[in-house]
Amino acid sequence: MGSSSLTSKPTTEVLPCDPDSIHFPPDSDEPSINSPETLQALRAASHQIKDEKQCVVFPTETVYGLGALALNSDASRRIFTTKNRPPDNPLIVHVSSMTMLRRLLPPEYQMPRHYEALVKRFWPGPLTLLFPNTAGKVPDIITAGHPTVAIRMPSHPIARALIAVADVPLAAPSANSSGRPSPTRAEHVYDDLKGKVGMILDGGPCLVGLESTVVDGLHEDNNLRILRPGGVTVEDIEKALVVDLGESGLPIPKVLVHKRDYKDEDMEQAPTTPGMKYRHYSPTVPVTLLCTHSIPPLNTTPTPPRDYFSSLKELSKTTAQPVKVGVLLPSDSPLQKFTKDVPGVEFHHFALGSVSDPLTIAQRLFDGFLTLEKVGVNLMIIEEVEEDREGLAIMNRVRKAATESRWLR
Numbered sequence: 001m002g003s004s005s006l007t008s009k010p011t012t013e014v015l016p017c018d019p020d021s022i023h024f025p026p027d028s029d030e031p032s033i034n035s036p037e038t039l040q041a042l043r044a045a046s047h048q049i050k051d052e053k054q055c056v057v058f059p060t061e062t063v064y065g066l067g068a069l070a071l072n073s074d075a076s077r078r079i080f081t082t083k084n085r086p087p088d089n090p091l092i093v094h095v096s097s098m099t100m101l102r103r104l105l106p107p108e109y110q111m112p113r114h115y116e117a118l119v120k121r122f123w124p125g126p127l128t129l130l131f132p133n134t135a136g137k138v139p140d141i142i143t144a145g146h147p148t149v150a151i152r153m154p155s156h157p158i159a160r161a162l163i164a165v166a167d168v169p170l171a172a173p174s175a176n177s178s179g180r181p182s183p184t185r186a187e188h189v190y191d192d193l194k195g196k197v198g199m200i201l202d203g204g205p206c207l208v209g210l211e212s213t214v215v216d217g218l219h220e221d222n223n224l225r226i227l228r229p230g231g232v233t234v235e236d237i238e239k240a241l242v243v244d245l246g247e248s249g250l251p252i253p254k255v256l257v258h259k260r261d262y263k264d265e266d267m268e269q270a271p272t273t274p275g276m277k278y279r280h281y282s283p284t285v286p287v288t289l290l291c292t293h294s295i296p297p298l299n300t301t302p303t304p305p306r307d308y309f310s311s312l313k314e315l316s317k318t319t320a321q322p323v324k325v326g327v328l329l330p331s332d333s334p335l336q337k338f339t340k341d342v343p344g345v346e347f348h349h350f351a352l353g354s355v356s357d358p359l360t361i362a363q364r365l366f367d368g369f370l371t372l373e374k375v376g377v378n379l380m381i382i383e384e385v386e387e388d389r390e391g392l393a394i395m396n397r398v399r400k401a402a403t404e405s406r407w408l409r
Contacts, residue, residue: 012194014186015041017203019059022157029097031161041201042158046166048199049075055082057175057189059203060094061156062126062211062231063182063366064189065172066197067094073139076171080141082196085178090144091171092128092212093151096163101151104169106134114217114224114253117244118237124155126212126231142171152212158203174211175200181281181369181401184209188370209363210393213237223254225262229393231362257392281366281401283373283380285326289402290335290383302409309338309345315378316344324348326372328365328382330355335383335408348375358390365394369401 021035033039048054053075055068066082069075070093080087095101098119111119115129133149143149151169154160163170174182175189175197183189186202213230215237217223224241226234238255245252256262296302315323327339327349339347350368353360372380382398385391 012190012197012200014190014200014202015044017041017059017158017201019157019203022161024157024160029099029164031157031164033161038158042162042165045162045199045201049162049166049170050168053078054199055079055197056162057186057193057197057200058159058162058172059156059186059201059206060126060154060159060172061206062154062208063184063206064175064186064200065094065159065170066175066193067162067170067172070094070138070142070169070171073141076139076141079171079173082193083173083176083178085173087141088144089178090146090150091142091173092214093138093142093149094159094163094170094172095151095153096160097153100163100167100169101153104134104137104149104151105131112217112222113245113250114222114241117240118215118217120244121240122232122236124153124160126152126155126208126210128152128212128214128228128230130214130216130218130227132218148216148218150214156203156206158201162201179280179282181283181366181373182211183370184363184366188367191370191374205367207363209365209367210390210397213393217253222251223256226255226257229257229396231393233389234392235389260387260392281369281397282403283369283401285373285377285379286403287369287380287382287398287401289398289405290381291405291407292335293384293386294407296407300407302407305335305338305408308406308408309335309342312379313342313344322346323379324375324377326350326368326375326377326380328352328368328372328380330361330383330385332356333383348372348377355385358385358394361385362390362394365397 017038018035021038023032045056048056055066055078057066068079128150130148130150138149176183176192184206186200189200208231211230213232214228216225216227241252322344324346327347329335330352332354350372352364387395
């Protein structure tokens with residue numbers, strides 16, 4: 001993966017970074033970096049961000065991010081043009097320390113106790129919180145004109161160190177063309193955005209694989225609303241609240257999941273956080289969701305699995321050659337046995353992991369979409385998982401990516 005073959009477009013430089021060379025000492029906002037190559041890469045990226053007002057791609061624990069100065073409208077606007085992102089789709093601001101967070105918030109703001117509990121347990125990490133936005137502090141292009149701003153502190157050493165070295169908060173959505181699967185490896189970004197970004201910091205594969213969980217805790221009822229499930233599970237949030245607030249004898253807020261526990265159509269049309277309004281995470285080929293757990297809609301008769309997989313051969317009539325089907329099934333799924341010996345169908349499997357290990361399935365999901373797309377499949381099929389723990393975030397992404405759903409008996 002390099003840039004020597006790029007002639008008609010600006011070059012995209014890929015700089016290797018070693019996450020293990022970066023450490024944040026206790027009670028310090030400044031990183032210790034013992035790799036000269038990594039330190040040089042971080043300084044070069046900081047220069048691009050601060051002095052050139054350009055976007056830089058960097059790894060986080062969730063997915064690779066496309067970062068620019070959060071407090072500079074012109075710099076942040078480059079994110080939208082690079083991704084072809086709709087202007088009413090807000091961005092998340094990333095900070096490296098509580099000191100940097102406090103610089104963003106209104107001077108009189110007092111963090112609610114339930115936020116303190118979540119920050120104590122999950123920061124740095126894949127959790128985003130909604131905060132009030134100081135008038136004019138974070139530009140409207142970041143917040144889509146809302147009076148709130150979404151903020152998180154990433155735990156990936158390279159992401160946090162870059163923000164600390166630059167000493168500025170970064171706005172950073174996923175580093176992909178708008179609507180595409182989020183990248184979890186540097187090569188995913190390069191394949192998608194080469195020539196559109198000048199620098200990619202390569203820190204290896206992302207460990208979480210799905211975007212952060214977004215929480216809105218600014219309502220008068222004191223309850224927490226999950227606007228987007230992600231890298232921190234609802235169960236973990238509920239447990240953290242019980243442990244911290246319960247031991248103090250304080251009331252424990254409810255944790256409500258958008259579209260599962262409540263609806264807010266106004267917010268869906270004018271979202272306060274990314275991932276709520278537009279179709280996301282979609283490969284360039286159709287994706288069929290195979291429903292084996294959920295209840296089918298009225299007047300829908302589930303299909304026997306053998307009949308469904310046999311029907312895929314009909315697609316070969318339109319291609320005049322075997323149809324290539326990308327298979328995203330848990331390794332222990334009963335459906336695996338039907339992906340063999342179907343005339344006219346060439347199955348390409350991507351290993352997701354066991355149905356009992358949704359954490360691994362979450363980590364591999366986007367990589368599976370992008371890997372099978374690169375193989376050149378004509379169609380992808382993916383089986384639903386139970387919507388608990390990481391499964392809630394997995395199915396949130398899969399439903400947004402799927403072209404159709406089929407219920408199997």
